[in-house]
Every structure is written in structure tokens, then in C-alpha cells.
Amino acid sequence: MPLPCKTMDYNFTEIEKHWQLYWDEQNTYRTDETSGKPKYYILDMFPYPSGAGLHVGHPLGYIASDIVARFKRHQGYEVLHPMGYDAFGLPAEQYAIDTGNHPAEFTEKNIARYRQQLEMIALSFDWSREVKTSDPAFYKWTQWIFIQIFHSWYNLTSNKAEDIKTLIDIFSRDGNGNVKAASSPSEIFSSEEWNNYSEEEKQKALLNYRLAYIGNSEVNWCEALGTVLANEEVKDGVSERGGYPVVKRNMKQWFMRITAYADRLIEDLNTIDWPEAIKEIQRNWIGKSIGAEVDFNLSTNPKSEIRNPKSITVFTTRPDTIFGATFMVLAPEHALVQEITTAEQRAEIDAYIEQAKRKSERERVAETKKITGAFTGAYAINPFTGNEIPVWIADYVLADYGKGAIMAVPGHDSRDWAFAKQFNLPIIEVVKGGNVEEASHDAKEGELVNSGFLNGLQVKKAIERAIEEIDTKGIGKKQINFRLRDANFSRQRYWGEPFPIIYKNDIPYTVDEKDLPVILPEVESYKPTGSGESPLAALTDWVNLPDGSRRETNTMPGWAGSSWYFLRYMSPNNEEQFLSPEREKYWQNVDFYIGGAEHATGHLLYSRFWHKFLYDRGFVSTHGPFKKMINQGMIQGMSAIIPSESTLKSSENVFEKNSSGNWEILGSELHNIGLQLITGEMIQLFFSADYYEDDQIFKTWKEDHLTLRNIPIEYVKNGELDFEALRNWRTDYKYACFVCQGGVYIPKNGVFETQNVTNTYEQVNGYNFIPTTNDSTKSRRFKLKSEIEKISKSKYNVITPDSMVERYGVDAFRMYEMFLGPIEQSKPWNTEGIDGVSRFLKKLWNLFFDRDTFIISEDAPNADELKTLHKTIKKVSEDIERFSLNTCISSFMICVNELGAMKCNKRAILEPLVILLSPFAPHISEELWSKMGHNDSVTKQAYPKHKDEYLVESTFEYPVSVNGKVRAKINLDLSLTKEQVEAEVVKMEEVLKWSNGAAPKKVIVVHGRIVNVVV
RNA sequence: GCGGAUGUGGCGUAAUUGGUAGCCGCGCUAGACUUAGGAUCUAGUGUCGUGAGACAUGCGGGUUCGAGUCCCUCCAUCCGCACCA
Missing domain, CATH: 1.10.730.10 (Isoleucyl-tRNA Synthetase; Domain 1)
Known part of the structure; x- marks a missing residue:
């Protein structure tokens, strides 16, 4: 059913409308798992529907994935190509706070706009599978997954997540003494003790092992906003919105034990086809380091008050440098600090700890280069040298990494070196290759010196040897540490998924699965409570249940829904399960994922984590969510920037005639051309870009007088500014004049009168053009300066x-x-x-x-x-x-x-x-296809395959180069052998010319490619 | 500071394996046609030079018959991370 196009005009508007309607009616893009075809799952990253709608940068990835989706359909694949929305989030919440309206209202409006724009560009999504994270039918299953995570623990022996019931069995049989699990610190109990525990005590003990657990953590508290902020909302220690100070504050939070998966998450990176950049960011973020834990005994030095010598355990990646360890540093929060500090040093240490605590995030960031610390008075013994070394505390050592304590090797660690210099501590060279007096030699290469049994070894070998020795001595072992921290899962917000959690006597219990979803209740006010709790906490009726228990009032973070949404597309309407097993079996995981690189350490890491968890628990059959990924680049905007002068008052004259009789615009001293504004309005001058670049006087003048203004890019057509459009844009531009090198364009609205220059008027495109110079090389064109910037409303380049x-x-x-x-x-x-x-x-x-x-x-x-x-x-x-x-x-x-x-x-x-x-161009293709007499859709046709026989050539025009530079061409039959080609080439006039008739030294013939003659 | 990516005409780019650097498009120049357009068509367009030719892929070296492509040094831009022992 082609359109009855009678003329050869390509009327895209009609054609596109027609075929979009057709596809819609025919359900052309509906995905059908029963087709029996091989599957292909191509996915776009989950968009957050912002209020601004799509600009030209957004669809880049969507169009690309759509082309691949359509291509794969032509090739006979059943393609899953869905779209939905990451609909919870801050902008909607902020809108709600600002307006008092429900965030859902704002979200719905934005989704409608997104949908309309996405449909407009004919993306072949199966819209029947659309999902929204804020839809209770969706977040019911986000809550359900949370419950599964809560009821799981990580067994380090089987190296996977298991049902918490298997742990309870172990506890009741053997206690927890021999359990190898990813857990929070917990007390040791026997099976007997466990079996005698009350229900509450059991729950408390289990909480240390659950993959979703409650912990105390520092949050970014912003007093001025009365709320907790996410890391990405804090920039340089102040809130991104408003710039208010942010301090660390300890709060009870939900955590996801992602650290249990650190090693598998890093290892799996080698098996997936993702951009190297993303994989590298994730590797760095997870931050695996291999090293050793070593115990340093405390000295019984009479100066120290320690009665029962204890040891301090450190983590180091450089056990080879242990002979160079001349002091130790503990984090100020380290548990042993109080115990080892001598009476003499106590005041200093307490003062240091106090000021370290008080430091706000902002000060900490600002002071990273300042070296501070305090001596505890205690000494430890270097287990290899036997020397006594002083024990310090300093905030450059982090409490929550490794053991919160280090052996300082100032010769080979730049931070230790700076600290040693500051406090005058000894520096010993143990690896050759630098000058430790001038700087530390951090490189992991060189020969060991001053190191007893390690002398003469290379660093790599020495590390192995040192670990062996540490092990033999029984003072430590090889150890792997990760930089990755457990993921904070609580947000003190309204617009997110409620937790399916109820507290009884402060012990968390999950809501019965049959009672899901826990619906996000309506609230009176979306404003933060000011106490750091979410607005839900104010709903006493909702929070407090009749039996005296109460609900969790935090909500889940933005990444909860986006960590599994790609699975929901497989069976979006299943009300019984989060994912239909038979659909999972068919679709497995995403074959090709397209989106931005900005989610490298968020969504893309958490999705892998959840997917692995679901795999461990048998809910999915694949190891990872996205097999192949590509990051689309950002489309930047072209901004039009014009220097403008807006301070001129009507009473002042604007141009003047100089001594050589030319009209000029000069600096503040300029004025006084024979032109004067008669209306008493303010006028605006805009200057051409070449004026701006070339004129020296102008350059100095501009510093004081000009502002660079962004103007709407759509007023620029083919590099020319639409004067009228700009003048109509803002009322204060009504009397705008446009100055270029050769003169000035003045609107013909009769606001100017002239003195002595009446005759020099020229009429140009509805403007009066007044030449300001006789120099004909000065351009009369108004040129624009453009700049490449991020697309944004404020730059007028959307x-x-x-x-x-x-x-x-x-x-x-x-x-x-x-x-x-x-x-x-x-x-x-x-x-x-x-x-x-x-x-x-x-x-x-x-x-x-x-x-x-x-x-x-x-x-x-x-x-x-x-x-x-x-x-x-x-x-x-x-x-x-x-x-x-x-x-x-x-x-x-x-x-x-x-x-x-x-x-x-x-x-x-x-x-x-x-x-x-x-x-690529589905509408015109469909139209032409039907015009050629077909009744079915072009989208259903098999993709053409090329035949080599039509491509073969019998001859080839060889470029003939002499000493690597192409000098001539010769058309030869491709059946000729190398020798035959050479024979033809050496005879060539051009070749003889360049070789002066001498025989070439060498001739290289690449068959069907090139001939190179060396002379 | 550490890690990653990218540098080619006026502009967006192409050159899949070391084999004719600049495909395709924009823009620009000249011309044609005309219902005078935001239309279409033709020719030209890396730089310098009248020309033969020379020089050209961020800079400087190297390997090679031959380098945008491989190796080394440096520079610039962008993006991550930032006291992680």
C-alpha cells in the first residue's frame, strides 16, 4: 500500500507518517520468543527521563542500536530491542520539593515526552515491553531481589552466595569458628552457644553474614540542606546544589556486600568484550593489590608503658623493602592507638585525633598536601633488622584499608618519604636505582641492598622471597586487598523504592513475599525532615505497625532498579516471577549494550554484581549481564558567541570620524560618530568575529567593555547571523547594531538621526549600512565566533x-x-x-x-x-x-x-x-519497496548477500613508485606473475627517467597492490 | 601525581592486514539553468610554486624498498582516579 505519490517530489513528511502508522498497526516490531529463530538481545542504556527532553546528542546510540537491531532481523534473528525508564531519581524529587506536586506527575510528563520523541525517530522498540522502575509492578521485583540478597551469605569455601539456611545449619552444627565467609567482624560462638541463642541473638549474629546488612557509615551530611547527599552530589567538599558545606556524619545504613565479589568482578573483566577504558576504570575502582600482612611486635622499651607486648599488623605490597622500614604509621582511628600511647605523648595524640575528627570533608580535601602526624611514644621492632622503630599516627593512613596501619619505607614510598622529611625520621636505601636523599625511589625494579638475605635480588624475586621468609617466621602471610568498599544502599529520600523491611526490637525482618510490593505511600511534604531521615519517617501511621514493629523509612538508591532492568524486559508482564525461567533460557543475557561511559563505576559494576548474585542463587544461567558493550561519544554543541557592548546610553554618540576621514569605532574614547539615537532607548552593539580577532585597539578595549554572549545557535544560518531574529529575541536588543570591520548595520526603524553622514547610507538587506572606512580590504560581512561546548539550555545551543x-x-x-x-x-x-x-x-x-x-x-x-x-x-x-x-x-x-x-x-x-x-532509512525504503509492487514490509526481507564473482577484476592499474614515491601508473593484467610485472615496469619511460637509464637496484612487486622501484 | 584515550585539509571524517594519504559529505570558488530557491546541474578545491616539482597525517628521532599505520622521546587536548601502603 504505497502512498499515491504522483510527482517525483520526495515528500518525507507524508511518507514517514504513513509508514509509522503502518508499523504500529501491523505490530511490525513485536518480539516473539516462539518464532524458533536464534536470539539477539540488543539494549540501550536505561534513560532517566529528564525534563528537557532529548536533544540531538541523545539519539546517537539509540539510532545505532536500532540499525543493528533491524540488520539482525533481516538476517533472521529474533531480536529483543526494548526501552524503558529509570524513573526514580533526584530531579523529580527536587521538582516535588520546589512545587509541592507529586514527583510521579513530573516523571509521567517527562516519560510521555521521551516516548513521543523516541517514536518519532522510528526506533524499532517492542513498546509492549516498556518498563518503569517507579511502577509498583516493577519495583515489587526490585524488593523481591533485595529479599533474596538479604537471605544470602557468601561462602568463601564454595566461592559463591548461598541461602542463609546453609549457614544456619553450619552454626547449629559447628558454630562460626571455622566458617569462611565474607562477613562483618563478629564474635566467635560454638554450636552450643548458637543453639541456646534467643531468636533475637540469632538474627543479630546472622546480620554480620548477610549480603545485605546494616552498618554504621559516614554519610555526606549537608546541614544547610538538611539532608544526606550522594557522593556525586558533593564536589570539593561542598554541595553541588547551592555550594553548602558538607560534613561526614555517622548513620545506620544498609549495605550490599559487593566486596565479597571483588575478585570475581575483576577476573571476569578478562572474559567480556567491553571497551578497554571501562574495564580499566573498573579494575582501578576495585583496586586489587597483592602483598603481605606482617606482624610487628611492640617493643618492651622501658620508655613505653606497654606491659603485655602486643603486635601491630600491617599490609604492604612491598614486603621486599621491609629492611628499609624505619617507622610505622597507624590511622588515627586504629584500635591500638589508645593502648600504646605513652603518658608523655597522650596530650599530643589526643589533640591530633580530635582535630582529625573535626575536619570536614572540605578541609580534608584542601589539606591533602599538608603533612601532619603525631608520635605515640611507642616503639615496634622491625622483625628483620631487629631495630626499634617509632610508631606514629597520621591521617594519610586510612583506617578502612588494609589493616589501618603501615610499615613506612621512606626510601621507596613517596608519602612515607615526605613524612620522614617532615619529622626528621631516618631514610634507608634498600633498592638501588635512585637517590633516596633527594626523593623516594618508588619504582618496582632494581636490585636489593642493605637487606640481609635479600641483597642482590631483583625486586620481583625479592618480594616472593620476603613473603616466604615472613611465612616461615610465622609473622605473617601473603594477602590480597581490595580498594572496593561495600556499597551503601540507603537513601534518605522519598522518590525511590521502599525497603521490604520491618523492624521488631530493632532487628530487621523481610516483609512476606506475598505482601509485596511495599507501596511507596503518599506524603504531605517532600521536604527533607532535617533530622537526616527520609520524608517517609514523618508518616507515623505508615511507619508504625499495630504489633509495635516499624518500617524501614529509607529508600533504595537509583542503581537498585537499573541493576536488573535488562532481565525484566525478557518477561515484563510476569506477575508471578521476576523473570520467567523459559524466557531466561532463551534470551540469556544482553548480546550488545550501547550507552555512555559515565556509568563505569556505578550501574555497570552494580549490574555485574547483582547478576553474579542471581547466578550464584540459580536465578540466571549466565555469568554476566552484558557480553559486548560500546560507549557512544558525547555530541557537543556548537555555540554562537558574540562580543557585545551593552552599556551605551542613548545620549552618547557611538561612532566617530578619525583624522584620515574614516568612520571608526574606538575604545571608550571613541564615541561621537555622526549618529545619534533619538528614541532615548539603550542600544546594543554586536561585533563581528574578525573585528574581535584582528583589531588591536578593540582587543584592549574589550577587556573593560565587552561581554562574550551566547546567542541561540538557530539564528545562525550558513555562518551568517540572522539580525532580525536576534533583535526580536530580547526586548533590550530592539535597537541592536551590528559592527563589522567595514562598517555597521543599523536597523531601519528610524531610531537614529545622523549628523553629516546622510549621504553615506547604503541599503543592505533591510538595514542601513554605514561604511566606517574607505579601506576596501575591510570585510563587510558579519562573522561569528563559534565554540564547541556541552549542549545545554544555558548556552542556547540545544x-x-x-x-x-x-x-x-x-x-x-x-x-x-x-x-x-x-x-x-x-x-x-x-x-x-x-x-x-x-x-x-x-x-x-x-x-x-x-x-x-x-x-x-x-x-x-x-x-x-x-x-x-x-x-x-x-x-x-x-x-x-x-x-x-x-x-x-x-x-x-x-x-x-x-x-x-x-x-x-x-x-x-x-x-x-x-x-x-x-x-538506516526505514521509511523511504518501505515506500520504494511498496512502490516496486510488494505487499509485505521491507523489514521482513532477507538481507542481500554479496557475490565475489561480480567483484573480480581482470586488470589492475599498478601505481609505480620510485624510492617510495608514486611516479607513474601502469595498467596490467592481473594474471601476470611478479616477474612479468617487473619486466613491464622497468621498461617504463617514467622509471627510466628517474633512474637516469640505469638498471634499478631492486624492484618490489606486491601483486595487485603496488610496485616499488629502488634506484 | 597515576591510569586511559585522541591528535590527518577551512570543518566532520576515510584509509579493515605496513603498500597510491585525503574516500564521502559540508563549506568555499567559478560557471550553467531557471518558475529567483534553504532548488538543481557541471567543473575546481591539502599547502607552496607559472611550471617541472617540492612539502604535507601534533613535534623530533628510528626500523623498512615503502610508515597516518610499527618502535622510542616529547608536546597538546579530553576523560577517569586521586593519600588505597
């Missing part, structure tokens, strides 16, 4: 897909987005280039028309036509596979240019071409 679609159509827009360059690269959006693809579509359309008549020829194609087609099929298919979509568009252009030159309108060529193009 371009919406809507405006592009209206002017050029969806197909042109889609193709242009891809044409911009490689998908991974960030690049600026420049609307001007879209004409190129727009012309391409018209040229393609015209291939099918003879004047106004649609004509398709049934003639057999010739060799050239076949070659053009098959070359294109080959290139496009290969390029989609390697995700190089910009080069696909080039190939299509070359193809249509060539067919146009051949005036080809043969069905045998154009039919495959239309199928080939349909993933």
Missing part, C-alpha cells in the same frame, strides 16, 4: 531532533547522526552537513523516476551495475558487523552516485539496494 525531523525528515536525521563519524567518538553537532544526506535521499528517490513517473526496469543488469551493488552490499554488511556506521553511509552515497551516473533504474539492482538501506 538543537532538538524535532526541529531536524521537521526540516529534513526522520530518515535524513537518522543517517546524518550516523554520518557524523565513529560512534565512540565525541564530536560537535553541526546542522549544516545534513544537506548532504538530504541530497543523497533525493538522488536515491530520483533513480526510480523518469520525470514525474515511477519507472522500474526489468532489464538484466550489466557488469558495472552489478559491481556497484555487490561492492556496496559487501562493504555495508561488513561495516555494520564491526559497528562502523559512518562508513556505511559513505558507501551508500558512492553507490547512488555511481548508479545515478549510469542512469540505472533496474529492479535487479534497486531492490537489493532498498533492503540494504532499510535499517
Whole structure:
């Protein structure tokens, strides 16, 4: 059912409307697991529906994934290509606080706008699978997964998460003494003790082992805002919104024991096809370091008050440097500090601890370079040298990493070195290769010296040897540490998933699964309570249950829903299970994931964590959620920036005639041209970019007088500023004048009168142009300075897909987005280039028309036509596979240019071409397909395959280079051997000319490629 | 400071394995046509030079018959992390 197009005009608006309706009615993009085809799951990252809607940067990844999805359908795959929304989050909450309206209202409005824009650009999503994290039908299952995590523990022996029941069995049989689990510190109990525990005591003990547990943690507390902030809301120690001070505050929080998975999360990175950059960020974030734990005994030095010598355990990655350990440093919070501090040093130590505690986040950040510390008075014994070494405390040692204590090796650690210099502690060289008097030698290479049995060994070997010795002596062991911390899972917010948790006597219990979901209740006020609790805490009726128990009032963080949403798409309407097992079996996991790199340590890490947990517990069958991933680059905006002067008052004159008789605009001393404003209004001067660049006087003047102003980019067309549009933009621009090197454009609205210059007026495009110089080299064009910046409302550089679609159509827009360059690269959006693809579509359309008549020829194609087609099929298919979509568009252009030159309108060529193009430009393809007499959709056709036989050449024009520089060409039969080619080449006039007739020293023939003659 | 990525015409880019650097498009220049347009078509367009030619892929070296591509040094830009022992 083609549109009855009577003319050869390519009317994209009608065509696109028509076919979108058709696809909608036919359910063309509905996914069907029962098709029996092989599966392909291609996913876009979950968008947060912001109030601003989509700009041209957003659809880049969506269009790319859509092309791949359509391509895979043509290839016979059943494709899952869904879309939904990460609908909980801060902007909606902030909106609610500001307006008093429900955040759901704001969210719904934004979702509607997103949906409308996404549908507009013909993304082939199966919309029947749309999900929203804020929908109770969805978050019921987020809560359900939380419950599973809560009822699980991590068994280090089996190296996986297990049902908490298996732990309870172990406890009742053997107690916890021999349990190897990822856990919080807990007291040792026997099976007998366990069995005699009350229910409450049991629950308390189990909480230390659960994968979701309650812990005390420092949160970012912002007093001025009366709320807790997420890390990403804090910048340099102050709140991102408002810039108020943020301090650390200890609060009870839910945690996810992601650290249990640290090693598997780091190891699995080697098995997935993700961008190296993301994998590297995750590796650094998890921060695996291999080293050793070593005990240092405290000295019984008479100066020390220690009666029962104890030891301090440190973690080090450089056990080889232990002979160079000349002092120790503990974190101020270290448990032993109080115990070992001598009476003499107590005051100093207490003062140091006190000031370290008081430091706000901001001060801590600001003072990272200041070296502080205090001596405890205690000494430890270096187990290898036997020397007494002083024990210090300093806040450069972190309490929650390793053992919260280090052996300081100032010769080979720059932080220790700085500390030693500051407090005059000894520095010993133990690895050759630097000068430890001047700087520490941190490099992990060199030969050991001053190190007893390690002398002469290289660092790598020495590390192994030192660990062996530490082990033999029984003072420590090899140890692996991770930088990764357990993930805070509590938010003191309203707009998030409520926890399925009820407290009885302060012990958390999960809500019965049959009572899920725990619905987010309505509240009176969305404002923070000021006490650091979520707004839910104010709902006493909701919080307090009749039996005296109470609900958890925190909500889950944004990443809860996004950690598993990709699984829900497989069976979005299953009311009985979070995921239908048979669907999981079919879809498994995401084959190809496209999105931004900004989620490297958030969503992309947490998703892997949850997925692994679900795998351990048998809910999914794959190790990881996303097999292959690509990060699309950011599209930047092109901002128009104009220097402007806005302080001129009407009473002042603006231009003046200089001694040589030219009209000039000078600095503050300039004024006084024979032009004067008569209305008494303020005027605005805008200056051309070349004025700005070239004029020295102007340059100095601008410092004091000019502001660089962003103006709406849509007022710039083909590099020219639309004066009228700018003047109408803001009322204070009503009398704007435009100054360029050669003169000034003044609006003809009669606001100026002239003195002595009446005759020099020229009428230009509705403006009075007043030349200010006789110098004809000075340009009369008004040029714009443009700058590449992030797309944002405040820069007036937002371009919406809507405006592009209206002017050029969806197909042109889609193709242009891809044409911009490689998908991974960030690049600026420049609307001007879209004409190129727009012309391409018209040229393609015209291939099918003879004047106004649609004509398709049934003639057999010739060799050239076949070659053009098959070359294109080959290139496009290969390029989609390697995700190089910009080069696909080039190939299509070359193809249509060539067919146009051949005036080809043969069905045998154009039919495959239309199928080939349909993933990129689905509307025009569908229209042409149906015009060629087909009743079914082009989207259902098999993708063409190229045939090599049409591509083979019999001859090749060899470039002939002499000493590596191409000097001539020669057309030779490809059947010639290397020797035959060489014989032909050496005879060539050009070659003889460059070799002065002498025989070449050497001739290199690369068959079918190039010939190089060395003379 | 550490780690990662990227540097090619006026602009976006191409060159999949070491083999003709600049494909495709924008812009620009000239011309044609005309219903005078935000249309279409033709030719040209890396730089210098009248020309032969020379020089050109951030800078400087190296390997090679041959380097945008491989190796070394440096520079610039962007993005992570930032006292993690």
C-alpha cells in the first residue's frame, strides 16, 4: 500500500507518517520468543527521563542500536530491542520539593515526552515491553531481589552466595569458628552457644553474614540542606546544589556486600568484550593489590608503658623493602592507638585525633598536601633488622584499608618519604636505582641492598622471597586487598523504592513475599525532615505497625532498579516471577549494550554484581549481564558567541570620524560618530568575529567593555547571523547594531538621526549600512565566533531532533547522526552537513523516476551495475558487523552516485539496494519497496548477500613508485606473475627517467597492490 | 601525581592486514539553468610554486624498498582516579 505519490517530489513528511502508522498497526516490531529463530538481545542504556527532553546528542546510540537491531532481523534473528525508564531519581524529587506536586506527575510528563520523541525517530522498540522502575509492578521485583540478597551469605569455601539456611545449619552444627565467609567482624560462638541463642541473638549474629546488612557509615551530611547527599552530589567538599558545606556524619545504613565479589568482578573483566577504558576504570575502582600482612611486635622499651607486648599488623605490597622500614604509621582511628600511647605523648595524640575528627570533608580535601602526624611514644621492632622503630599516627593512613596501619619505607614510598622529611625520621636505601636523599625511589625494579638475605635480588624475586621468609617466621602471610568498599544502599529520600523491611526490637525482618510490593505511600511534604531521615519517617501511621514493629523509612538508591532492568524486559508482564525461567533460557543475557561511559563505576559494576548474585542463587544461567558493550561519544554543541557592548546610553554618540576621514569605532574614547539615537532607548552593539580577532585597539578595549554572549545557535544560518531574529529575541536588543570591520548595520526603524553622514547610507538587506572606512580590504560581512561546548539550555545551543525531523525528515536525521563519524567518538553537532544526506535521499528517490513517473526496469543488469551493488552490499554488511556506521553511509552515497551516473533504474539492482538501506532509512525504503509492487514490509526481507564473482577484476592499474614515491601508473593484467610485472615496469619511460637509464637496484612487486622501484 | 584515550585539509571524517594519504559529505570558488530557491546541474578545491616539482597525517628521532599505520622521546587536548601502603 504505497502512498499515491504522483510527482517525483520526495515528500518525507507524508511518507514517514504513513509508514509509522503502518508499523504500529501491523505490530511490525513485536518480539516473539516462539518464532524458533536464534536470539539477539540488543539494549540501550536505561534513560532517566529528564525534563528537557532529548536533544540531538541523545539519539546517537539509540539510532545505532536500532540499525543493528533491524540488520539482525533481516538476517533472521529474533531480536529483543526494548526501552524503558529509570524513573526514580533526584530531579523529580527536587521538582516535588520546589512545587509541592507529586514527583510521579513530573516523571509521567517527562516519560510521555521521551516516548513521543523516541517514536518519532522510528526506533524499532517492542513498546509492549516498556518498563518503569517507579511502577509498583516493577519495583515489587526490585524488593523481591533485595529479599533474596538479604537471605544470602557468601561462602568463601564454595566461592559463591548461598541461602542463609546453609549457614544456619553450619552454626547449629559447628558454630562460626571455622566458617569462611565474607562477613562483618563478629564474635566467635560454638554450636552450643548458637543453639541456646534467643531468636533475637540469632538474627543479630546472622546480620554480620548477610549480603545485605546494616552498618554504621559516614554519610555526606549537608546541614544547610538538611539532608544526606550522594557522593556525586558533593564536589570539593561542598554541595553541588547551592555550594553548602558538607560534613561526614555517622548513620545506620544498609549495605550490599559487593566486596565479597571483588575478585570475581575483576577476573571476569578478562572474559567480556567491553571497551578497554571501562574495564580499566573498573579494575582501578576495585583496586586489587597483592602483598603481605606482617606482624610487628611492640617493643618492651622501658620508655613505653606497654606491659603485655602486643603486635601491630600491617599490609604492604612491598614486603621486599621491609629492611628499609624505619617507622610505622597507624590511622588515627586504629584500635591500638589508645593502648600504646605513652603518658608523655597522650596530650599530643589526643589533640591530633580530635582535630582529625573535626575536619570536614572540605578541609580534608584542601589539606591533602599538608603533612601532619603525631608520635605515640611507642616503639615496634622491625622483625628483620631487629631495630626499634617509632610508631606514629597520621591521617594519610586510612583506617578502612588494609589493616589501618603501615610499615613506612621512606626510601621507596613517596608519602612515607615526605613524612620522614617532615619529622626528621631516618631514610634507608634498600633498592638501588635512585637517590633516596633527594626523593623516594618508588619504582618496582632494581636490585636489593642493605637487606640481609635479600641483597642482590631483583625486586620481583625479592618480594616472593620476603613473603616466604615472613611465612616461615610465622609473622605473617601473603594477602590480597581490595580498594572496593561495600556499597551503601540507603537513601534518605522519598522518590525511590521502599525497603521490604520491618523492624521488631530493632532487628530487621523481610516483609512476606506475598505482601509485596511495599507501596511507596503518599506524603504531605517532600521536604527533607532535617533530622537526616527520609520524608517517609514523618508518616507515623505508615511507619508504625499495630504489633509495635516499624518500617524501614529509607529508600533504595537509583542503581537498585537499573541493576536488573535488562532481565525484566525478557518477561515484563510476569506477575508471578521476576523473570520467567523459559524466557531466561532463551534470551540469556544482553548480546550488545550501547550507552555512555559515565556509568563505569556505578550501574555497570552494580549490574555485574547483582547478576553474579542471581547466578550464584540459580536465578540466571549466565555469568554476566552484558557480553559486548560500546560507549557512544558525547555530541557537543556548537555555540554562537558574540562580543557585545551593552552599556551605551542613548545620549552618547557611538561612532566617530578619525583624522584620515574614516568612520571608526574606538575604545571608550571613541564615541561621537555622526549618529545619534533619538528614541532615548539603550542600544546594543554586536561585533563581528574578525573585528574581535584582528583589531588591536578593540582587543584592549574589550577587556573593560565587552561581554562574550551566547546567542541561540538557530539564528545562525550558513555562518551568517540572522539580525532580525536576534533583535526580536530580547526586548533590550530592539535597537541592536551590528559592527563589522567595514562598517555597521543599523536597523531601519528610524531610531537614529545622523549628523553629516546622510549621504553615506547604503541599503543592505533591510538595514542601513554605514561604511566606517574607505579601506576596501575591510570585510563587510558579519562573522561569528563559534565554540564547541556541552549542549545545554544555558548556552542556547540545544538543537532538538524535532526541529531536524521537521526540516529534513526522520530518515535524513537518522543517517546524518550516523554520518557524523565513529560512534565512540565525541564530536560537535553541526546542522549544516545534513544537506548532504538530504541530497543523497533525493538522488536515491530520483533513480526510480523518469520525470514525474515511477519507472522500474526489468532489464538484466550489466557488469558495472552489478559491481556497484555487490561492492556496496559487501562493504555495508561488513561495516555494520564491526559497528562502523559512518562508513556505511559513505558507501551508500558512492553507490547512488555511481548508479545515478549510469542512469540505472533496474529492479535487479534497486531492490537489493532498498533492503540494504532499510535499517538506516526505514521509511523511504518501505515506500520504494511498496512502490516496486510488494505487499509485505521491507523489514521482513532477507538481507542481500554479496557475490565475489561480480567483484573480480581482470586488470589492475599498478601505481609505480620510485624510492617510495608514486611516479607513474601502469595498467596490467592481473594474471601476470611478479616477474612479468617487473619486466613491464622497468621498461617504463617514467622509471627510466628517474633512474637516469640505469638498471634499478631492486624492484618490489606486491601483486595487485603496488610496485616499488629502488634506484 | 597515576591510569586511559585522541591528535590527518577551512570543518566532520576515510584509509579493515605496513603498500597510491585525503574516500564521502559540508563549506568555499567559478560557471550553467531557471518558475529567483534553504532548488538543481557541471567543473575546481591539502599547502607552496607559472611550471617541472617540492612539502604535507601534533613535534623530533628510528626500523623498512615503502610508515597516518610499527618502535622510542616529547608536546597538546579530553576523560577517569586521586593519600588505597
